[in-house]
Amino acid sequence: MPITDRANTAVIRVAQAALLLLIWVSLVHLRGPNLFYHDPESLTPAQQEEDDAFIQTAAAVEFPAPIDYAPIREACTRVRPAHFRPGLVFTCEDQHGGVGMLRLQILKCVRYAIHAGAAVVIPSLSKRNPRDITDIETTVQVPLDYLFDRDAFVGHLTQGCPGMRLYDRVEDFPNYERRAVEPLSVVGDQFEKQSSSKSRKSSGAISASNKEDDESLLLFPREWRNYFDSWLAQQNINISPEAPVHIQLGQTYLEYPVREDGDAFAGEFGKILSFRNETRVMAARALAALRRRIGADNSAQQHSIDPSLAISPHAYYGAHLRLEKDAVSAWNPDLYRFARMEDQFEEQYQNLKRTGLEAVYVASGNRTVVDLFAEYLQRRITEEETNGEVLRDRGNKTSSSSRSHIRNVTVVTKQDLLRGDSLQELEQMTFDQQGLVDFLMMFKSSAFMGVAYSSFPWTVALRRHELSQYRGIRNLGSDILRDEYSELMGMRADYPSVDPFDRGLWP
Template sequence: MFTTVLGSIQSKAPRRPVHSLVLWTGLTFFLVAASTYFLSQTRPAVDYFTHRQEEPAAANRTNPLLTKEGIDQFALDHAYPRLGESVNFTGLHQLCNSTKWQPNVYFACNHNAGGLMNVRNMVLNCIRYAIAAGVSGLVMPQMEVRDPVDLRHLRTGEYQSIGFLFDEPWFKEVMKENCGQMEVFDTIDDIPYSGYAMMPDLLNIQAIMEQPRGTKHGMLRNKKPWEFRSRFDKLIKSQNKRPTETSPVIVRLDDRTLFSFPPSFDPPSVLNSLGFTLDFRPDLSALANVIIDRVHKTLNASGNDPYIGLHLRSEPDAGKYWATWDQLANATISTAMNNEIKLVYVASGDTDGVANLTRKAAESGIKVLDKWNVLSDDEKEYLGPFRFDQQAIVDYLALLRSDRFVGSGQSSFSSQLLLRRELLANLTLTEEEKLAEPENVSRDQLAGPGRLGYWDMDWP
């Protein structure tokens, strides 16, 4: 077809073939250049944290947050010192130094699933069991992400690295400095001779501990954690041959690690620091810091307005006996009035519930904010494509820094927030301030029928 078209052009201008050829060549060059430019401008944006390609919701090429360089600079400009930088990891260091390590045995935990706090707890349990087992290497845990449309559908078969939620370089750095006896591998394939590994099937902690096997939270609890090492060693010895460099053992835990290892088994130095090995993604942490600054300056641009953080857990999938919308709303407004606070930051997937709370609180002169009415258009454009549990990171950090907190007693998200807030308050208060705080008065409260029955199985 190309020669036919060229021939037709030449036949119409037989006396000026050179001019026609030059004209056609120029036209062809222009079309090729224009096509190349157009394709370069419409290619999918790459999420460099998870290596997924996603078409941006809007082709806004002026938004720096849609480029890797832009979000890197944003995180650098707005990232406060991470909480873990002020934490003493001496307890973890001593735990690892006192552990008897065994060569050529490795741990992999890829079946972590659920909400943000449940995934965090499962990953931390995996790390703690790996140390207890004395394995020589740990594969970076993965997680199974929930359905983006049906949030109740947790088992989707879509796996992501924990970089989906957490800061992988920070985790590797902390583990190398404080527990370097256990090497951290990016994938199972990075383990030497992984293709010749023994014990390929998934293992269950309850089976190792000879406890009744089940999925209910109460049945997941390891009732004798001090026996785990001896039982694990027995399991390794039961293999056909001893683990060697060319025939290693790779232990893959199943998905029943949630609320399994009791943190209270460890001394406070370990209990209160292990959770800080996991820190959130720097880009979403920076976005949370921006939100916190703006909330503090809502009523007085040059001030530091106090605010109440509310986890309004009133979505349709909330449990039958959980705190109701009325209980959460009343507790929040009452706390605000008693403490003369005029701002509430709410985290919730219940848009109608947030709207109703906004109207109800306004009757008492209280302003309600959430992430969507605090962020700029460019920031919303960046946050919008993130999954539900990724967006929850921003809310978690904003609630963590609030002056008072109200949540649902039966929510693991609220319960863990309360644990972390209690820990941070204890770490930052001076002895005089601790003595001045009445023991029967709490800064925070969980509404509803009481605290989560297994809240003590969560890492603070």
């Protein structure tokens, strides 16, 4: 029985002990009074009740607005009234990559299935090798709920595409044992003529030779069904309920132009995939702890966090540091300026100064990097304060642009904020599962910055951009992405190339 029928009724920490010891010894001398998060006092019953209400509200706010099914329904019935046809089923196995790329691959598979009018088997994922996070193309398959909310996925597709049928296993598809041919492999961009310079990529790494971003995008996405049907006809394959056809959709990179379906569809389609519920609750608990930490700061620049808002104004800074082992191996620091630790740190520091925020939440899978970043921030603050004092002693006035707007910083991670059972639960999660908490905390941050060659910061920035007053992506002096909520560091000239995330990712 199709799943949709039933639905209507129903850290890995990377650090060497010796290096960490040296870092902490040095920080004893360098740290300011609020450099690191300390355990909060026990909450009173009233405070606990307040936190419980906060957590419940915050966990329910993942997107800028609840899903609107109308644009999705329009796409599902665009070609003809009976858009979906019996006898055709798509599977999306072996999807691999980080969270941002896995999310994209699943959404693309569903989008192509909508074009084709096909049923879909609930996608599975390739689990990253826990002993080597650079190894993402493993043969270990895990179900969708490894990272995403399966029930929400089924429910949203049921509402958005009433004609689409979903199945747990391809063997559950009617008459599957009588299929016309063995499963056929298809990739989304194979039906359009490809230029000789185009390369299909299956990982998050960017090729330095891929200078023409637009070459990777489909030119005629709305013709995909016609191309697909012609391809089947050329092989004398007919789609029939009595002899079904099974299509295995393979993985490509950034080839589907998400805005071609209209801005309304682009803004809603990504909402069919929600992060697993446990991580939403965990992030809400971290947010509640951060709210209390900010409140104890007695800083006029810090304001309370409203759990009902998608973005918390004037509260905390979100810094994504892409310096884990897999990043270092994928992006050569000799080619990518911001793959160099100090350059990435300095860019974050300069942006932090512009915001005036003093609470910094860091998203990183490498604790050593976080500690070095905290030390770097405090050192730069001290240097600028010292330089300002020297200039004043000499009788010179220091402009606001030449001096830091921050005096102390509180640097925290999810491990610093979570306590008790929540921390134990987090530590039992894999690298990618822990990363979901960082995604959610970055979504809500008052200001955010990341690098332009990773899908993580693009996913965060594009979703936040849905609330921006600016229509275009390249704005506020940037030719990549910079708006009032987020910034991808540097300019295009700082990168060998920047792939078309702005046109190839659903927010």
